[in-house]
Amino acid sequence: MFKFPYGIDANGNTIYDKSKLKEGTMPTRVSDIFEPDDAVADFTISDRMWEGHQRRKERNMANGKGFGYRKFFGDSEYCSTISARYWKDGSEILIDQADKNPRTLSPVEAGRLQGYRIIGNGWKYSECADNQNYNSSNPEFRIVVSKKEAYHQFGNSVAVPVIKRLAQEIVNQLLNKS
Template sequence: ILEDVPADDTVYTISDNLWAGHQKRKGQHINKGNGFGYSLFNHDSAYTNTISARYYKDGSEALIDQSQYGKNPRMLTPRECARLQGFPEEFLTDAVSKTQAYKQFGNSVCVKVIEAVAEQMVSTLQKAEAIQKQASLLDAV
């Protein structure tokens, strides 16, 4: 899912102030005994958190660790958000602003989830039709 974002790229790297705020809020939540706060992921992460339509504000749901470069974490790129939600590579992510893309992907439901639900619906409908046909045949006898 992750792109090779150059280490000197500053477009997606969060500011020192934002990073300090994330760390402060997470510390406060830990002291309260709850799990709120930012989440860090990297190339080795098996999963990530769900992104939301507010992701564009601070990226706290899913930040990418850049400590190996001595840098603050970065936000996902719109392409990475599209991949995370299961959109095909040819899906245009730059047809709208970066902020709008984050809002759209955050409001999206994962494509693979929709496919799985649709398959189950078709299967259930087919089973129901088969049962109905059997019942009709039995009634005719």
């Protein structure tokens, strides 16, 4: 499997032409969007929710359904697409915490996943603040709504880097056609 250069995943629903990918594209990791550990301590899911996720996944697999939680690691190259319902239980993207229950993304991390440059509580890996998706030419966004509303908005958003690239290609095509 190859990686799309913007570090997003569409769960196999979109086909990308590997020959069109830029050489030397910066590799991504899920941890590129992480906030410091102390900023996300409250996002660890409860024992009850974790047990429920595991039960539902086992039941659905036994019934031939593909629904269930998805767990990712900091060094994962991609993660699932976030949806507007993420605020409910975070099952689409759970972050592994080796010694305890997994956690959900914070609203800041959810925004970063969609390509918004949100400084928030800082970057766990400060070098990521200036990577291809979060460089200083991108305006900084601030979350000014509730956590629930932020998850709704980011879950309904398209990935900013993808739209920027598409818009640039449209401009290039229009200029070449004139």
